[in-house]
Amino acid sequence: MGLSATVLFWGSPGLLLAFALHPALALHPHRDYCVLGAGPAGLQMAYFLQRARRDYVVFERSSRPGSFFLRYPRHRKLISINKRYTGKANAEFNLRHDWNSLLSHDPQLLFRHYSRAYFPDAGDMVRYLGDFADRLGLRVLYNTTIAHVTLDKDGQAWNGHYFILTDQKGQAYRCSVLLVATGLSVPNQVDFPGSEYVEGYESVSIDPEDFEGQNVLILGRGNSAFETAENILGVTNFIHMLSRSRVRLSWATHYVGDLRAINNGLLDTYQLKSLDGLLESDLEDLALVKDHEGKLHVTLKFLLEEANQSAEAIALPQDDNDNFALRVAYDRVIGCLGWNFNFSIFNSSLRLSSGGAFSKKYPLVKASYESKGSRGLFVLGTASHSVDYRKSAGGFIHGFRYT
Template identity: 75%
Template sequence: MTALVRGVLLGLALYTGSLPVLSCAALVYHDYCIIGAGPSDLQAAYFLQRASRDYLVFERSHAPGSFFALYPRHRKLISINKRYTGKSNSEFNLRHDWNSLLSHDRRLLFQHYSRDFYPNADEMVRYLEDFASLLKLLVQYNTAIIHVTLERDEQAWNGHYFILTDQNRQNYKCSCLLVATGTWVPNVVNFPGSEYVEGYETVSTNPEDFTGQTVLILGRGNSAFETAENILGVTNFIHMVSRSRVRLSWATHYVGDLRAINNGLLDTYQLKSLDGLLEGDLEDLAIVKDKKGKLHITLRFYVENSNISAGIDSITLPQDELDNFAPRAPYDRVIRCLGWKFDFSIYNRSLKMMPGKGDKKKYPQIKPNYESTSTQGLFVLGTASHSIDFRKSAGGFIHGFRYTTRAVHRLLEKRHHGVPWPSAVYPVTQLTNSIIKRVNEASGLYQMFSVLADIILLRE
């Protein structure tokens, strides 16, 4: 049985519910392999399918959108679902539709799945399931890719093939690898007493579990404020601590900063209630637990230079000159809400997948065309590609990366299949009108400003 035939049988099996029996040594080949079945993965699969390319998507869960099945924990998305704009132009309306993926099927607009301006995450899961099934995308579920390496071959598109291994030790081979697994590994800060910290990914979402408690939240992003918003009405008070000040999206114009829907704690803080915002480097902190189970916040320096076995009384607590340091009161719970980072663990050293630097270290290093800086033919899509426009544009979110994914597909069509980048030809007399129309209607340029652009070529 040839590799091509095995690939066809595998694709057919996705619809029949059964897989052909292959030995562990069998190597299934596809031109394109996509790791993950989130929004950017399905968007890439859609374009490959429309172009009749040989591809397969691998998803570790039983359904697409597994990240949205868990997060956000309190199920309220911050991506707006603006169903009415007063315009009938579908391209213009996509400027204000932050959840739909690009397709030819009008049924797959998110406005048909939710009436809420800020939808429930469960509706996103349902939308992604329909996007995959209605468009008959080739997704192999319950397949976790646990290792990726290179096989050198001068006859390959990029001088090498990618070898993927799943949890059952089945191997797959492809010429081009699209990685769209997002950022899902929790950011963790280790300091003395960090074992007492609960993670955003596991902490209870039932407000009743926090009744009458005093809570410290580590972090000041949307997940931190979302957590605070959920328990604001039942706690004694909430303190939030982070290295940097709160950035409000309406002030920074960056969608990833704190959104108005989550900022209730800012009201109680600014209006002189008991809640508070503190600034400090988390790595300098320490937590000490007393005999009653209360958590005391101090500095790492004091813990490392004290006899902890002598009890909490022997640990110096930070205080200012007026003895008015806010965290002197003990906490019942400390919750970590520090966001996510990319999972580098499955990639062999041969791929040279390296994290970025500074505030981009949670993303892999990629070129401006979304290709790995070290490995040709490996492209990073979706949220994990946000290093290109971090804190500048919308490339880390559905309404941004749906366009950058399309751009990568067009690049691959040109590179490997000789298909020209789509373009329109107009007489020079229509140049001004064409530019004005694009400025007024185009959704990709509108969302991915400073990243995507139109090029106008004037023929002599």
């Protein structure tokens, strides 16, 4: 191909020469801003970047925005309030009582137009986020899973480096600022003897008929645990719920992430001395053993280690931990232990680490939401909740809109 033909193909000799001299530019498409995740936080940031005429792109692993809400919560009812009426005409006041809407200049892109329910269905959130991205023309690359993120040191970059993002097909992208809005997606698991018998909240059946006449143990004591219990409360023999800490009720703690009244049916039956019960114990001290009939028994790890016997001969813990003994056998054990941030895709060069004991599920960030390990890496949305964990509502849409 002659130079004149090449110029017609590329547009200008200067651009062709740039690619010839810097092949990395051809291999790594560059953007000023890269956003990971097209959930609520990622789309909200994309909106503001677009309004500011910035060079950006959003990477989304699914074929549409809000993929988390396609599956979660498993029983489809959100705990974010859809407050449609306040008696006030002030738009800002009304928005502060609207827990689901994102900020935009379009009055039709308010969640009140997508659901009439006070606690809306998760499917309505998926539909809303899809319209938000489409109607505003946000630049999202769908079906693109970023599998690895690393640093490329460069003294000419404003922060001394560029971020290199590689997708599932091996395509690499380069950006100056990385905005991480991936949420919490890794189920939290506790490793103890017999933990392989535990069914996860993310995969257990949601059909109540599958639990008829069964004894069920639920590990965890948050909204997902009580949501699961609420779904099967009327068909089980009984439900026991086990966690290392006491139930924290949102109306008492004023923290929206604690147990909400809409999910606390099991707590009601427990207080009324029905067959259901709550137990407090550290999961790491326990063990599960299966008998010859396939029934699951809870014991203490040290009893299992000392006995070295068959499941039927293992001593069971007595009732010194609570007001009933775990002497019964269970048909199902379900783990509802919450979620963690996915650190696995980030190279160690980014120095992206978790916080302390009470915020280890979140990446460690400054008050400005910038990572403490890498300049130019910012964490958005639910994943940034370490900044106001148990203090404010940053784990919800209406919280991170303002934080």
